[in-house]
Amino acid sequence: MEEIFIANDEQRAILATVARFVEEVVAPRAPLLDADPDPEKSFSWEIVEKADAVGIRTMTLSEKWGGLGADSLTSAMVIEELGKGDLGVSVVMAQTLKIAQIMQKALNEEQQARVLPGFAQDPRGVLAIGITEPDNASNYFLPHPTPFRTGARRAAGGWVVNGMKHFISNGNRASHYLLFAQTEPGRPMAEASTCFLVERGRPGFTIGRVHDKMGERLANNAELIFQDCFIPDENVVGKVGNGFSVLAEFFPQSNAYAGASVLGVAGALHQKAIDWAKVRVQGGKPLIEHDGIRAQLAEMRMLIDASRSYIHRACWLADHPEHGWDRTLGALPKAMAAQAAWKIATWTMEIHGGHGYMKELGVEKLVRDAAAFLHSDGVNRTLFLKAANFMFRD
Ligand SMILES: Cc1cc2nc3c(=O)[nH]c(=O)nc-3n(C[C@H](O)[C@H](O)[C@H](O)COP(=O)(O)OP(=O)(O)OC[C@H]3O[C@@H](n4cnc5c(N)ncnc54)[C@H](O)[C@@H]3O)c2cc1C
Numbered sequence: 001m002e003e004i005f006i007a008n009d010e011q012r013a014i015l016a017t018v019a020r021f022v023e024e025v026v027a028p029r030a031p032l033l034d035a036d037p038d039p040e041k042s043f044s045w046e047i048v049e050k051a052d053a054v055g056i057r058t059m060t061l062s063e064k065w066g067g068l069g070a071d072s073l074t075s076a077m078v079i080e081e082l083g084k085g086d087l088g089v090s091v092v093m094a095q096t097l098k099i100a101q102i103m104q105k106a107l108n109e110e111q112q113a114r115v116l117p118g119f120a121q122d123p124r125g126v127l128a129i130g131i132t133e134p135d136n137a138s139n140y141f142l143p144h145p146t147p148f149r150t151g152a153r154r155a156a157g158g159w160v161v162n163g164m165k166h167f168i169s170n171g172n173r174a175s176h177y178l179l180f181a182q183t184e185p186g187r188p189m190a191e192a193s194t195c196f197l198v199e200r201g202r203p204g205f206t207i208g209r210v211h212d213k214m215g216e217r218l219a220n221n222a223e224l225i226f227q228d229c230f231i232p233d234e235n236v237v238g239k240v241g242n243g244f245s246v247l248a249e250f251f252p253q254s255n256a257y258a259g260a261s262v263l264g265v266a267g268a269l270h271q272k273a274i275d276w277a278k279v280r281v282q283g284g285k286p287l288i289e290h291d292g293i294r295a296q297l298a299e300m301r302m303l304i305d306a307s308r309s310y311i312h313r314a315c316w317l318a319d320h321p322e323h324g325w326d327r328t329l330g331a332l333p334k335a336m337a338a339q340a341a342w343k344i345a346t347w348t349m350e351i352h353g354g355h356g357y358m359k360e361l362g363v364e365k366l367v368r369d370a371a372a373f374l375h376s377d378g379v380n381r382t383l384f385l386k387a388a389n390f391m392f393r394d
Helices: 010-037 044-055 071-085 087-106 109-121 243-250 253-280 293-320 332-351 363-374 382-389
Strands: 125-128 153-155 160-170 178-181 193-199 205-210 223-234
Touching: 010 044, 010 071, 010 087, 010 363, 044 087, 071 087, 071 253, 071 293, 087 109, 087 125, 087 160, 087 178, 087 243, 087 253, 087 363, 109 293, 125 160, 153 178, 160 178, 160 193, 160 205, 178 223, 178 243, 193 223, 193 243, 253 332, 253 363, 293 332, 332 363, 332 382
Parallel strands: 125 178
Antiparallel strands: 153 160, 160 223, 178 193, 205 223
16 A cells, blocks of 8 residues: 555665664564653653664755755655654654754754754754744644744843743754744734744753653653743844744645654554454454445545545645645645544544453554644644635635
8 A cells, every 4th residue: 555655766765664664673662662651761762873873863864964865755755654663753753854854944054064964963863843832832823913922032142032832842852943932022923933943951941841641652742941041143043033934934844744643653553453353253254354344444545545645745745836835735634644543543443342442452552642643733623724714815
């Protein structure tokens, strides 16, 4: 099934490497890490280092910076493949791959030369983006005229930042962050916020709580806390007051990558449903010979294939916008994949009967994981509204 969209030999070779990495490195470790009650211990540097060793961590860096220069379509294929092994691992890498892409477009030459070589050489280099705050969440997906609470005040040679972000993927693990802060108090965030490059360990910047999560546990989410944190002018990304254009202009495929991560979980669930239906005998024959079950397995396949097509179209058009990129593609593919994954999760559990609810077959972990993207990267309802606002702007 996965073969349908693999266009060329290079993508096949990359995906074979990723599939091997998932089988040898991720799959044996994921259940134990997921079961650790301490969220920080569910994260594995060993997995990140091994992902680095096979070239996954840096694959979206251009060859100039030591990467493969992978395009968005290939990256989405890789992110989905990782998601089949574990959603958290897929998210740790997807965040890093996408932010590396943004950095190569949005950072100026001096900033790139300062940041990218170190990132490329650090086998533990992962990246994070800090936008969401306790009071401002969907407000930035559906730009609402509130300011961010995290504020940057002008000072000699730079900005002094105070405030906090929460829920940030890789928040406690990243070497570099893109941080969105209000640079003009009282005005709407979409018009008066700025994107800053922040290095780990900058004085005044600390990590707060690491959130304990229902699923996607192999990725960490954390609070970022800023207390009189000085950020020099040379760390402003783009123009002051133009933070939102960094998001809109430089990262159209973010939503599709999120969709690819959760689509990997849908694929893993589907495989489990098929495997179980073949061995479980009830009503005198294997479940797979019962028409109701067979039809449901085909419907799952349809949902996965259609979601993948949508994600791939969004990724390809994000790289080739002149062929018809439209902004709904930056909002809807993730919503479709997340809804598909959630449906497939509940159906897979149903096909497993009581065995699906018990932990031993691993369905329960995948159900918890599948729930993550109903909210992550924008709640689906707000994404539908966002797309509608693009469609009916006039
Ligand atoms: C696993 C995970 C990883 C994340 N990673 C990051 C990250 O790396 N960086 C980052 O910045 N953020 C991150 N987030 C935050 C994520 O973007 C937010 O959770 C998301 O924007 C929704 O915010 P909220 O959860 O506070 O919900 P709220 O905004 O409080 O929404 C609650 C409900 O109200 C609805 N609602 C809100 N506004 C409207 C409206 N105007 N009209 C109609 N309905 C509305 C929503 O659809 C939702 O159903 C992550 C979240 C999760 C769960």
